[in-house]
Amino acid sequence: MSSDSNWTDVAALADVFEGAAIAVTPQGQDIALYNVEGAIYATQNVCSHGNANLCDGYLEGFEIECPFHQGRFDVRTGQATLLPCTEPVKIWPVKIEGGRVFLALD
Numbered sequence: 001m002s003s004d005s006n007w008t009d010v011a012a013l014a015d016v017f018e019g020a021a022i023a024v025t026p027q028g029q030d031i032a033l034y035n036v037e038g039a040i041y042a043t044q045n046v047c048s049h050g051n052a053n054l055c056d057g058y059l060e061g062f063e064i065e066c067p068f069h070q071g072r073f074d075v076r077t078g079q080a081t082l083l084p085c086t087e088p089v090k091i092w093p094v095k096i097e098g099g100r101v102f103l104a105l106d
């Protein structure tokens with residue numbers, strides 16, 4: 001498989017506002033996109049602690065705060081950074097091309 005074969009166009013870059021998160025559902029996967037100072041990151045949208053959507057949380061720097069119990073994750077690595085979250089969330093590689101956001105899906 002070529003390294004470029006699994007890049008999937010998921011959003012317009014202009015739709016992911018700086019300091020905000022949006023949800024996208026390419027190929028039925030629930031994924032949150034974040035814009036931190038112009039760079040885009042992607043994690044699974046559902047919190048690893050419960051049934052909350054991280055896209056509805058509060059993005060502060062590189063951390064997304066879950067709207068349910070205020071646990072946090074680093075959007076760059078998916079690692080949990082604040083209790084009650086302990087399990088990481090999945091992340092995907094991101095590239096920007098032609099004003100579009102692409103994810104390397106599995």
Ligand code: FES
Nearest residue numbers: 047050066069071
């Ligand atoms: S559901 Fe996200 S911190 Fe509890």
